[in-house]
Every structure is written in structure tokens, then in C-alpha cells.
Amino acid sequence: MKLLLKCVHKSGAIVTILIGMLSVVEARKLYPYGMNLLTGDHAFPGLIGILLIIAGVFLLFSKGNSNDNQPLPKGKVKYSMIFTIIVLLLYCYVMEYVGYLISTFLAIICLMQLIGKYRLVFSAFTAALFTAGLYYLFIVLLKTPLPSGYFHF
């Protein structure tokens, strides 16, 4: 546990330093467009980059707090969470091709199976209800041009 805490703490510090360096590099790239060292679009990214590097180094040599590391979920819960994220990513990707109606209906069924573990019939019924409700809210009421996909609905 102590080793894991140390590992997460140090990784956080290293990522901070890397992001800081990235910001400083970007500031250097932007420097020719500025007026002087502290005036222009490069100034803030540069200052923030330096701040991140210093804070990261400080964090690297500081001790982590025991509260800073709660155990990550295991077993079924872990897989449910991972699959929920995958379903969301697929939903966003697939919506452009199959359209709002089909993708939303299927995504809600999958999410209800993953989060609520309901029976398929109940999930399908609820999914149909919410797909229609969200259609009315976003497409009819808010006029959001959600993708209609190849099937045009």
C-alpha cells in the first residue's frame, strides 16, 4: 500500500513536471509573436509552465498523505465502470453513422444493464421511453442538430 501511494505520488509529480515543460516549450514557440519577455501570448503559458515545474519538483520530494490514495475498485465493479466508459465512447463514435435514435436506444439499454442490472425487457422499455424524452428535449425543443446517420433518423 505504502509503495503504491509512493508510486502514485511520484507519478503525479513527474506528470506535473512534464506538463510544465510542455508549456514552457509552447511559450518559447510563441515568443517571437510577443512584444517583450512578459507581454504577449507566450507570457502566461511560460509562467504557468515554470510554476508547474517548480511545484512538480516540490511534490516529488515531499511525502504523500495516507489519505491521498483510496483503493481502486476491483472485480465486477471495475469491469462495469470500464465497460460504461467504452459504451459512452462507442455511443459518440457510432451516433454519427447510425443516428441519434438507434444509438441512444442501444446505449441506454447497455448502460442500464451495466449500472442497474435490470432485465432486458425492462431495460428496452425504459430505453425507448428515455430515447423519446431526450429526442423531444434536445431535437424538438432545443433544436440541437444531432446526427441522423445513414438512416436519416
Next chain:
Amino acid sequence: MDSIIYLLSGIAEVLTPFNLMIVIIGSLLGTLVGVLPGLGPTSAIAILLPLTTILDPSQGIIMMAGIYYGAMYGGSTTAILMNIPGESSSVPATLDGYPLAKQGRGGAALGIAAIGSFIAGILGLIGLVLFAPILADQALKFGPPEYFVLMLMALLILFNISGYSFIKSLIMGAFGFLLSFVGIGLSSGVPRFEYGITVLSGGIEMISIIIGLFAVTEVLKGMEENRKRIKQEKIKKVFPTRQDMKDSKLPILRGSLLGFFLGILPGFSATITSFLSYDMEKKVSKHPEKFGNGAIEGVAGPESANNATSSGGFIPLLSLGIPSSPPLAVLLAAFMIYGLTPGPVLFEQHGEFVWTVIASMFIGNIILLVLNLPLVGLWAKLTEVPFGILGPVILMISILGAYSVRNSMFDCFVAILFGVLGYLFHKFNWPIIPLILCLVLGPKMETSFIQSLEISAGNLLIFVERPISLTLLIISAAVLVVSLILMKRTKKRIIQETGENQDLS
């Protein structure tokens, strides 16, 4: 006097049928999201913000304000009936509210919470009407260096309220700044942090980040906790007795004044003021032994302080453009989406809009009191909606909401990414509040910084040489010290009462 006239004309504007409907919908939606366990005012505003974009700016902000104070009110329902504080500021309400509910007096506790919140809200709004225009008038003397100092110090103080390690808050704040830099540079027009990816030149939509960090993360947390239906105490009588009212009169007044005056300052979150009010009531009570066992004063004081702090926070938001709490930072983002910049100029250029919004808060508070007392039973029923249904619905609204801001699928991916990051930040104790505050205030701060250094030809001493900015620095330092002391105290109290560390913002 002018303020009263503007306010009256604002009230006339709000009382048109459509605007009135907007206020009612906003307050009810806010309460609805607020009563759902785990979702607080920040999540409520973030999830519902995209849905308001169809409205014109004043109606949109009226609805957002309704959602904000509705959610603050809704939080106390779960705290009292189920011993689940939606956010840390509702913890004091559980200490005596839940014992009252167990004695069959949950309705009275909710009634007192509603009446206290109403009185505190109205007192806070009177303060807003009196002080905000004066502050905005003074703020007209501020130049870019003063604004930069003000925002910088406000951020440093607000970093403290998250209650996490200062160095981690600083890093998360800096990360928030970096996210706000992505896109076209403010002064040169050259794309920054774009790396050849065209979609990044349009910047990263802050609403998608907020939706991810609050809504998506909240569902992941709920899945992990395996949220189940929790048995709640039955509500018998909603209206408090005459004795309850008599006992609560002074605690409501004290809580309102304390909450309002501390709420104006950044760094004094509703959590701090509600705990201060609870401890103060226990100290002044003739029967301190009743506290913790169902003292109605223990609900009246903190709930009033909680609500007054929320109203007080509108003063720096509207007159200076400085959010004093995370939900107000999201509200500031909402202003920006509507193309409005809160601050002294807002009062000058969009006076009618500002006064309509303020007037809507008066009406909204009345609506909350009138509708919510009889609806207490319904709200309590809603807390029984299973997470298995609620979770997927929140996720769908979040994804479609993120899409609807710019009609871009990229924003949906951003929301999912930040949902996962938010969960990991929560696990490893990295505070997200500084990230949100810096993300929202980033462009304003950078503009002030660049303008200041253009004025001084690159001399950084401009920030301490001008009398107003120097005064602001000294006042901010004093506020920071007091806020640090109170923060430590509140942290100790939360651990005493709940046995665990919580985000105190």
C-alpha cells in the same frame, strides 16, 4: 433609491407569464437535481446549463440562478430525511435534522429549513440590492492591474477552501489555466497548444470539462459505491409548530447575517458558515445538550447561513466578476456563454438585465417556499429513484448536453475523458475546484495580465505600485489568514462529525 426603482422594474419584467414560468421551472429543476443524493448545485448547473442555451440571455441566467438556489434547497431534503448530505455544507443539517426525522418530525425540520432558507435568501438579496451597485461603482476605478491582483488573490484564497494540500491545489489550478490557453492566442491570434490538430484551434469547451468532472464522475462514483435505495423516515406534518418558529427565530436571523457577511468574501464557503452557525447556536443555547439529539435551532441556523452565503456570493460575482464558490464559477461560465461579462460594466451596459436577474431571485425564493413546503413529500419520493435508472439518464443528458453547446462530437469525447480524469482525481485526492476556477477565470486573468504589462512596458512592479492594487493585496492577505484559520477549524469539525475528510467547497 435608484436601486429600488430598478428592482421594481425588474420585478415587473419577471412577472410576465413566460419569465415567471422560467423561474418556476428553474427552481423546481434545481430542487429536483438537488434532492438526488450525490448531486449538488455545481453538478446541477453543469448538467442543466446546455438545456438553457435556447433561451435569451436574461431568461437563461434567470433559470440558472433558479437552478442554483433550488439545488441548495434540495440538498437539505436528503440531509434531513436520509442522513445523506448532498454536499459538505449540508452536514450540519444532518446533525439535528436526521434525529428530528427519526422522531417523526422530519416535516417540521424541512419546513424550518425552507423558511430559514427563504428568510436568509431574502435578507441576502436585500444586501445584494444595497451593496452590489456600490461595489460595482467603486470597481469602475479598477484598471487591468487591480483586476489581475483581485483575481489572483481570490484564486489563492479559494484554493484554500477545497481543503486539500495547497501544492496540489496550485498544480490543479495551473492545469486549469493551461486548458483555458488551448485555442487562438488572445493578443497574437496564433493558435496555442494545437499540435496540428485542427479541432483544438477552437479551444476546449469549458462546459464539456465541467460536465465531465461533475456529472460523469459522479455516476462513476455512484457505481463504485453501489448506491442503493436508502430507507427514509416518514414525513408526518410539514408545517412547523408555533414553538418551532419561536425557537428558530433568532437562529435564522443570526445564521443569515453570519452567512451573508462572510459569503461576500471569497474563501468563506457555505460549509464554513453553516458549521460556524451550528457551533454558535450550540454556544448561545440554554440547552446545549439538546444539540445532536434533534434541536430545531441546529437546523434553522446552519440552513439559513448556508443559503445566505449563496446569496452573498452574487455580490462579488455580479459587481466584480469574481466567483466565491464553485457553483458560482460555473454560473460565471454560463454568463460567458451568453456573451456577458459580469463586473462593473455589466451594471452600466446591461443594467436592465442585471436587475431582472436580481428580481427573479426574489420571486424564485418565494416560489421555492410556496411550492416546496407542500411538495416535500414528492421530493422525498424522488430520492427513491434507483441509481440504475438515474445513472444512465445522467450520462445521456451529459453527453447530449456537451454536444449541444457547439454541436461538436469532440466535446462529447472531452466530457468522457474528463469524467474518467475526475474519478481518478477523486481517488488520488487531487482537488478539481481550483481547476474549474482557473479554467473559467483563465482568459480574464490573462487579458488583465497582458494589458497591465502593456501599460507598464513589461514592469511587474505595476501590481504593487498602484494604491488600489496594493490595498487589495493587503486586504486579501488578511482574508487569506482568517480563511486558513477557519478552514482548519471546519476540517476538524467535519472529521469530528462524519469521521472522514470531505471537499469543503
